[in-house]
Amino acid sequence: MADKRYKLLVVDIDGTLLGISGNVSEVDKKALDDAIATGMQVSLSTGRVVQASLRYINYLALDGYHMFFDGALVYSPEKDEEIYVELITEELIEQMLDFSRIVELDFDLYSATNFYAEKESWATDIRRDFFKIEPTIVDFRDIMRTERIIKGTLVVSSPEDKAKAGEFYNHFKDRLSFSWSSTPAYPDVDFINIVAHDVSKGKALEALVSFLGVSMAEVAAIGDGRNDIPLLSSAGLAIAMENAPDELKEIADHVTLDVDHHGVAAAVNRFLL
Numbered sequence: 001m002a003d004k005r006y007k008l009l010v011v012d013i014d015g016t017l018l019g020i021s022g023n024v025s026e027v028d029k030k031a032l033d034d035a036i037a038t039g040m041q042v043s044l045s046t047g048r049v050v051q052a053s054l055r056y057i058n059y060l061a062l063d064g065y066h067m068f069f070d071g072a073l074v075y076s077p078e079k080d081e082e083i084y085v086e087l088i089t090e091e092l093i094e095q096m097l098d099f100s101r102i103v104e105l106d107f108d109l110y111s112a113t114n115f116y117a118e119k120e121s122w123a124t125d126i127r128r129d130f131f132k133i134e135p136t137i138v139d140f141r142d143i144m145r146t147e148r149i150i151k152g153t154l155v156v157s158s159p160e161d162k163a164k165a166g167e168f169y170n171h172f173k174d175r176l177s178f179s180w181s182s183t184p185a186y187p188d189v190d191f192i193n194i195v196a197h198d199v200s201k202g203k204a205l206e207a208l209v210s211f212l213g214v215s216m217a218e219v220a221a222i223g224d225g226r227n228d229i230p231l232l233s234s235a236g237l238a239i240a241m242e243n244a245p246d247e248l249k250e251i252a253d254h255v256t257l258d259v260d261h262h263g264v265a266a267a268v269n270r271f272l273l
Contacts, residue, residue, distance in 0.1 A: 006237060006272055007218040009035055010067070010205065011264060013046040013056060015224035016241055019259040020184040022130060024056055031265035032060055035272055043067065043208065045201050045223070045231055047181045047193045049110045049151065050077060052131035065211070069151040070179050070227050071204030072195040073112060074211075082112070084207035086196040088152065092175060093144040096152060096194070099171055105164040107194070109140060110151045116143060123155035130185055152194040165192055179227035184259065193227070202230030222267055223248065224259065239267045 011017060011032070017024050032042055042060070045067040046053055053068060054077060065076045065083060074084040093109070100107055106123065109116040117124050117135040124135045156165045169178050169192070177199050181191045201223075209216060221228070221235035224244040232238035233251055240252035241263045249255050254271065257263035 005218060006220045007040060007214045008209065008212065008220070009040055009042045009268070009272065010045045010208075010219060010221040010231060010235065011042065012223035012225065012228055012231075013044055013048060013053065014181060014183040015243060015259055016222055017044075017056065017259070017264055018183065022183075022185050024059060025262055025265075027262040028264040029060060031262075031268040031273075035268050036061075038273070040272065041212065045071070045204070045221070045228075047179060047191070047225075047227055048131070049115065049133065050075065050112060051115065051133045052127075055132065065208055067201060067204040067208065069110065070177075070193045070195055070199060071201040071230075072150045072199045074204050074207050075112070083211045084204060085112075085148075085150065086199045088149045088176070088194075088196050090144050092172075093140070093149055093152070096168075096172065096176075097140050097144075099168060103164045103167050105154065105156075105161060105168060107168075108135075108153045108155070109143075109147075109149050110153070111147045111149060114147070116140065116147075122157075126155065126186060126189070130183070150195065154192040154194070155189060156192065157189045162190060165190065179225075181225050181227055200230035201227060202234040205231055205234050220272060222256070222264055237271060239271070 043066050047070045050068050063078045072086045075082045115133045115135050127133050154165045156162045177195050179193045217236040219235040220237040221231050222239045224241035238252045240248045240255050242258035256267040
């Protein structure tokens with residue numbers, strides 16, 4: 001019998017729903033279908049941009065609102081309705097661009113609908129091949145005054161570039177919010193999301209529950225990354241994946257199986273159905 005305490009289930013994507021295959025398992029899909037059949041709403045919460053999330057939203061037949069860009073945007077692709085957004089200012093984008101030239105480190109920019117890069121690289125190849133999004137190659141100075149920029153991303157693999165990313169972080173940490181994420185398909189690559197300073201998945205959840213008219217106590221959340229800490233800290237039921245770092249497990253109410261052993265399904269079946 002469904003646990004009626006929970007009306008909203010929020011699930012992270014990479015490392016939670018997606019393992020090394022890059023696909024949602026049929027086992028996890030069935031568990032989410034069963035949760036929806038009880039009347040529960042299911043929302044995804046991800047550092048990904050909208051375009052890189054659509055195939056999973058469509059596969060899972062989710063017609064509600066989701067949190068993208070680490071919480072900088074709460075949006076329904078089906079309704080094309082935005083209920084919360086935090087933008088990076090033009091001034092900060094210009095400063096990011098100037099500093100990236102100094103340390104010789106490329107980064108990406110994203111609006112709600114477009115992925116911008118200044119040149120093709122191995123990082124744009126990952127976006128195209130794994131995330132299924134095409135870059136628009138531009139001069140950032142040409143678009144930063146006309147586009148609403150929600151997120152920047154550093155994609156780094158070598159020790160040298162990771163050190164440069166550390167310099168970038170130290171320079172902007174008081175003015176922007178950073179989160180490190182990864183995907184099992186590229187275990188040596190760090191995806192560093194850069195958003196407005198006060199952005200978090202927790203703040204996005206506040207906006208979503210207010211819009212939906214539910215309470216935090218009625219929210220269950222499942223995640224695996226450090227960027228899920230504000231999300232799980234806010235939810236009434238906080239579930240960490242076995243493959244999550246200790247920092248997330250410590251604030252979770254429960255730890256489920258890892259992503260390759262259908263941890264989402266195990267958690268939904270145990271606590272929500």
